[in-house]
Amino acid sequence: MHYKKITQLSLLLLTIFTLAACSSGDDAKAENENENELTYAMTKDIGDMNPHLYTGYMAAQGVVFETLVENTEEGIKPSLAESWDISENGKVYTFTLRDDVKFHDGEPFNAEAVKKNIDAVQENAEVHSWIQLSQKITETKVIDEYTVEINLSEAYYPTLSELSTTRPYTFLSPNDFKDGGTKNGVNGYNGTGPYILTEHKKEEAAVFEANEQYWNGVPDVKKVTSKVLPSGETTFLALKKGEINFLFTDDRGANSIDYESMEALEASGEYQVVRSKPMDTKLIAVNSSNEDSPIRETAVREAIWYAIDRKTISESILNGTEQPAGTLLSKNIPYADVDLKERGYDPEMAMELLDKAGWKLDEGSGVRTKEGNDLNVTFYYDSNAPAQKTQAEFIQDSLKNMGINLEIIGEDSTSIADRRKSGNYELLYTRTWGLAYDPESTISAFTDVSYNLHSTKGMKNSDELYKKIDEVMVTVDKEERQSLYDDILTMVHDEAVFIPITYGGMTVVAPENLENINFKQTQYELPFEEMAYREK
Amino acid sequence: MRFLKSLFKDKLAASSLVVILAVIIIGVFAPVFAPHDPLEVNISKKYAGSSWEYLLGTDQLGRCVLSRLIYGIRPSILWVMAALMLSVLIGAVLGFIAGYFKGKVDALIMRVCDIMLSFPGYVMPIAFVGIFGVGLENILIAFIIMKWAWFTRVIRTSVMQYTELEYIQFAKAAGVNHFKIIRRHLIPVTLADIAVISSSSVCSMILQISGFSFLGLGVQAPAPEWGMMLNEARSVMFTRPELMLAPGIAIITVVFAFNFLSDSLQTIFDPKLMKSKKIRTEKVEA
Numbered sequence: 001m002h003y004k005k006i007t008q009l010s011l012l013l014l015t016i017f018t019l020a021a022c023s024s025g026d027d028a029k030a031e032n033e034n035e036n037e038l039t040y041a042m043t044k045d046i047g048d049m050n051p052h053l054y055t056g057y058m059a060a061q062g063v064v065f066e067t068l069v070e071n072t073e074e075g076i077k078p079s080l081a082e083s084w085d086i087s088e089n090g091k092v093y094t095f096t097l098r099d100d101v102k103f104h105d106g107e108p109f110n111a112e113a114v115k116k117n118i119d120a121v122q123e124n125a126e127v128h129s130w131i132q133l134s135q136k137i138t139e140t141k142v143i144d145e146y147t148v149e150i151n152l153s154e155a156y157y158p159t160l161s162e163l164s165t166t167r168p169y170t171f172l173s174p175n176d177f178k179d180g181g182t183k184n185g186v187n188g189y190n191g192t193g194p195y196i197l198t199e200h201k202k203e204e205a206a207v208f209e210a211n212e213q214y215w216n217g218v219p220d221v222k223k224v225t226s227k228v229l230p231s232g233e234t235t236f237l238a239l240k241k242g243e244i245n246f247l248f249t250d251d252r253g254a255n256s257i258d259y260e261s262m263e264a265l266e267a268s269g270e271y272q273v274v275r276s277k278p279m280d281t282k283l284i285a286v287n288s289s290n291e292d293s294p295i296r297e298t299a300v301r302e303a304i305w306y307a308i309d310r311k312t313i314s315e316s317i318l319n320g321t322e323q324p325a326g327t328l329l330s331k332n333i334p335y336a337d338v339d340l341k342e343r344g345y346d347p348e349m350a351m352e353l354l355d356k357a358g359w360k361l362d363e364g365s366g367v368r369t370k371e372g373n374d375l376n377v378t379f380y381y382d383s384n385a386p387a388q389k390t391q392a393e394f395i396q397d398s399l400k401n402m403g404i405n406l407e408i409i410g411e412d413s414t415s416i417a418d419r420r421k422s423g424n425y426e427l428l429y430t431r432t433w434g435l436a437y438d439p440e441s442t443i444s445a446f447t448d449v450s451y452n453l454h455s456t457k458g459m460k461n462s463d464e465l466y467k468k469i470d471e472v473m474v475t476v477d478k479e480e481r482q483s484l485y486d487d488i489l490t491m492v493h494d495e496a497v498f499i500p501i502t503y504g505g506m507t508v509v510a511p512e513n514l515e516n517i518n519f520k521q522t523q524y525e526l527p528f529e530e531m532a533y534r535e536k
Numbered sequence: 537m538r539f540l541k542s543l544f545k546d547k548l549a550a551s552s553l554v555v556i557l558a559v560i561i562i563g564v565f566a567p568v569f570a571p572h573d574p575l576e577v578n579i580s581k582k583y584a585g586s587s588w589e590y591l592l593g594t595d596q597l598g599r600c601v602l603s604r605l606i607y608g609i610r611p612s613i614l615w616v617m618a619a620l621m622l623s624v625l626i627g628a629v630l631g632f633i634a635g636y637f638k639g640k641v642d643a644l645i646m647r648v649c650d651i652m653l654s655f656p657g658y659v660m661p662i663a664f665v666g667i668f669g670v671g672l673e674n675i676l677i678a679f680i681i682m683k684w685a686w687f688t689r690v691i692r693t694s695v696m697q698y699t700e701l702e703y704i705q706f707a708k709a710a711g712v713n714h715f716k717i718i719r720r721h722l723i724p725v726t727l728a729d730i731a732v733i734s735s736s737s738v739c740s741m742i743l744q745i746s747g748f749s750f751l752g753l754g755v756q757a758p759a760p761e762w763g764m765m766l767n768e769a770r771s772v773m774f775t776r777p778e779l780m781l782a783p784g785i786a787i788i789t790v791v792f793a794f795n796f797l798s799d800s801l802q803t804i805f806d807p808k809l810m811k812s813k814k815i816r817t818e819k820v821e822a
Contacts, residue, residue, distance in 0.1 A: 233773045260775040316579045317596075383752045386771045390596050393758045397577035397597070409670065410752050 036222045036533055038514075040246035041229040041238060043256055043384065046206045049189040049197060051170040052121050052182040058166045058251050060226060062525030063208060064104075065170035065191035068095055068114070068163050071436040071521045076160045080109065080171065080192060090155025090476050097146040101215045103173035104190035111148040115140045116174045117182075118150065124183040130451065132444050132473055133162040133169075154474050157481065158440040165436060166524055194219045194529035203228055210529075220532035232256045232386070239265060239509065247509040251524050252413055253282065253431055254385035255507055259319040262509055272512050276519040278332075278503035280434040281325050284379070284427050285420070288458025288497045293426050294375050296458050299357035300404075301496035304377075304427075305343050306350035307402045308395055314502055317390050321507065325500035328492060333438045335485040340493045350402050361403040368403035376405045379427040380419060383410030388429050391501065423454035431504065436521040443469055443488060452498075459495045542804045549800030552793040559790055560617075563609030572600035574607040574760045583776060592782050595768060601782050604760035608783070611672050611755050612762040613790060616741050619676040624734045626680070627687025632718055634688065635695030645688065652685035657744075665753050672755045675748050679741065687733065694729040698722055728805035735798035739791045746787055762787050 046060040068081040078084075081095040101109035118140045121128060128134035136156045141149040152159065163169045172182065173190035189197050194216070195208035208224040227244055229235045235256045238244045249255050255262075265271040286301050287293070294300045310324035326343070329336035355361075359368040359375050368375040379395070381388040392408040399406045406427075411419075419425040433441045445451035447466050456462055465488060472484040492498055506523050513534040518527055544550045562569050571591070578598035586593045592601040634645040664678035665671075698704060699722070707717050746763030748754040755761035762783040769779035 232771050236774055258771045258775070260772060264775055312579055316582060386768075389757060389768075393597055394577060394579060396758060397575070408757055410757065411670070 038221050038246045039225040039227060039244045041227050041235045041244045042250055043230050045203045045228055046226060050182060050186050051172050052168045058524035059526060062166050063195040063528055064189060064193045064197055066193050067170050069160050071161055071164040076164060091152045093150045093159060095148050098215060099146050101192050102213055103192055104196045104211060105173050105175055107173045107175055109192050110145050111142040113171060113174055114148045115142050117171045120182040121168045123181050128168050130445060130448055131162050133159055155476050156474055195224060219529035221528055224528050236261050245511045248526055249506045252382060253504055259321060265509060270512055271509050274508045274510060274517045275321060276505040278323060278330055279505045279523045281328060281330060281432045282501045282504050283430060284499040285430045285452060285455045286427055286497050286499060287423060287425050287454045289423060289454050290426055295377055295426050297357055298495055299353045303350040303353045305496050305499045306346045307398050309345045309398060310501060313391055313394060317394060322502035322504045325503045328498045328500055329439055330503050335439050335482055338486050338489045340490060347402060367405045374405060375403060377426050378407045378409060380409050380411055380416055380425050381429040382413050382416055384412060421450050434523045439485060455497045459497060461491060465491050539804060546800045548796050552796040555793040559609055559613060562606055563614050566607045570603035570606040572603040574599060574603040575758050595779060604765060605782055605786055608760040608762045608765060612746060615676060616745050617738060619679050620734060620738050620741055623680045623683040624687050626684040628691050628730060630688040631691025632695055635692035636699055636718060649685040649689050670753050675745060675754045690733050691730060694726045695722060698725050732798060732802045732805060735794060735801055739794045742791055
């Protein structure tokens with residue numbers, strides 16, 4: 001009897017040891033460090049990399065394709081264009097291109113290629129309606145081999161910053177065009193950027209190798225692999241095992257692992273956590289044009305604004321990684337330093353506003369009513385972002401105390417986008433476009449049906465707002481522009497159609513010995529070409 | 537009585553029954569048993585460890601895990617059982633009609649069943665949720681629509697077995713009313729079969745519903761549900777593994793209990809199995 005037990009026990013131990021021996025964590029880790037590589041995880045496949053469409057993963061497109069100019073902290077800087085000249089009337093932009101740039105397939109980058117690419121984008125202009133520039137370009141002319149001229153229908157001041165966005169005004173080798181264009185797909189992904197897409201296994205991994213001919217210095221990190229790992233726990237384990245060694249906030253603004261796991265990784269001494277400065281605003285978009293909903297009333301919107309305790313969200317839910325937001329655009333954004341009415345956390349004020357608006361709370365009932373209607377509001381969030389869900393539940397609880405019944409529904413990002421387009425929502429968790437795009441893109445999106453038209457349409461002075469938005473984009477005088485922006489931002493703030501929550505940015509988890517981890521002016525890309533491993 | 541006696545002879549089955557009954561009672565009287573409001577957010581106490589105030593600690597919003605577990609019995613177990621009963625009821629009615637009357641009615645019902653059964657198990661609920669939106673009700677409705685066909689088929693077979701027997705044939709020949717025959721002679725003998733199949737499928741249904749809530753298709757936040765609690769704990773799986781344990785163990789315990797119970801129900805109702813079990817135990821003891 002005893003022998004039997006001992007045999008069983010030793011068998012069990014043997015199994016455990018065998019299993020332990022199978023894990024190859026240490027080997028994988030060693031490999032990554034030796035070869036000067038980075039492997040990062042993301043929740044989705046890189047998708048269709050066609051730089052003139054919107055289905056690809058921006059962080060991947062950003063390292064392969066480049067723009068004429070670059071948006072940096074100090075303003076617009078040269079990139080593929082060495083210098084540029086703007087005509088007196090603001091309608092003609094002349095770019096002098098670099099003469100040492102080649103596409104990944106060896107094709108020279110020149111004025112002809114620029115024209116072909118811009119024409120390809122313009123051919124499909126309706127898809128690019130969010131970027132106002134696509135509606136303004138009338139003609140692109142080749143002046144000589146390295147000079148190109150872009151003509152606009154009217155003076156449009158954000159031209160340079162819109163040319164600097166990750167897409168669509170990026171350059172693909174004309175050899176990859178299909179039927180002379182790009183709107184029906186492309187034959188390859190040869191850009192001019194620091195990395196070349198060398199391998200792509202759908203829903204599995206994509207490999208980017210350093211472009212040895214890169215005009216701005218060959219990157220130190222020779223290989224960047226992007227692996228698809230849909231869930232946070234596997235990502236965390238993969239980081240621990242060394243199967244991946246890099247992680248950053250994805251294009252939906254979500255981190256796949258939670259803050260405590262990041263702290264644990266940092267504490268292990270193998271990783272560092274780097275945070276960017278605030279880049280965008282996480283906010284609740286309110287569908288003010290929803291006729292059947294209580295949120296068409298400004299008072300209800302304002303009450304919700306007052307009822308949210310942003311400090312607690314920032315400190316307790318987000319572990320201090322994002323700062324409480326008081327306005328739609330943070331003050332450091334151009335033209336956004338506007339004097340707006342403070343609306344802090346003030347539950348009393350919220351109740352008072354609701355009482356005044358006629359939403360009465362009866363004894364014994366938890367929900368306010370007005371003319372027989374209950375104060376019910378629905379809030380949609382992205383079900384793949386755990387932090388959004390926690391915030392939604394927290395906000396729901398805060399509103400319950402005010403007598404507002406908030407129903408929260410998690411959906412995937414595509415159906416949220418559909419709701420935004422069709423206006424089939426009351427409250428929606430969303431965010432602004434980010435530094436490189438603000439304020440222009442965020443504000444012109446107020447008038448775009450695919451983005452925030454439904455939020456602004458119900459404002460009582462919406463026509464005036466739209467007029468001002470159209471005006472500001474073509475105003476040449478800086479002071480006049482500022483005063484228009486003042487009006488626009490004040491109008492949306494007073495009507496409380498966008499309820500800000502926090503100012504968010506990017507978080508990067510990187511190997512402890514990786515240096516030069518910088519950020520761009522956009523939360524959709526990272527400059528991998530600048531990173532380097534510290535010499536051991 | 538004989539049934540209860542034989543049930544209590546089997547210690548495992550008896551304790552399973554006790555567990556299930558206890559869970560059901562706690563679920564029905566959740567407000568009495570739960571120490572806190574399961575929805576009460578108290579963010580300053582988030583991820584608190586176990587204490588006398590919060591026996592199982594708190595979750596990411598500082599809500600009492602024990603209270604959520606207790607309220608979670610309702611969607612996770614009670615509603616599932618209700619949905620199961622409804623689909624068994626539909627299955628039984630149609631199964632009796634098909635198995636007893638046979639002929640064209642039988643053919644018609646069976647073809648409809650064939651159609652329903654040709655859908656893979658998960659396609660129907662997902663399609664249903666896709667059309668009507670996420671939520672526990674929709675998942676449950678989809679399950680009822682899905683499962684009745686299976687029950688109909690099984691119950692029909694069981695009914696058919698008995699309709700061939702002489703005493704039924706005799707009752708028919710004697711001109712006894714069809715419904716009386718079903719009520720008097722068929723329901724009592726098929727009841728055992730029905731009990732066995734429904735108790736064995738309750739486990740898979742509990743797991744499936746929790747699975748859907750885990751995926752975010754079932755119960756919507758903040759309502760507590762075991763599968764959803766697991767999903768919420770998943771993101772902190774490595775930093776706070778204890779949060780996964782509570783709902784995980786709860787699901788395992790209940791599913792085990794139902795499985796053991798259905799096993800022993802089967803042996804009690806089927807004397808042949810009882811004998812084989814006895815022989816088996818004798819052998820082991822020898």
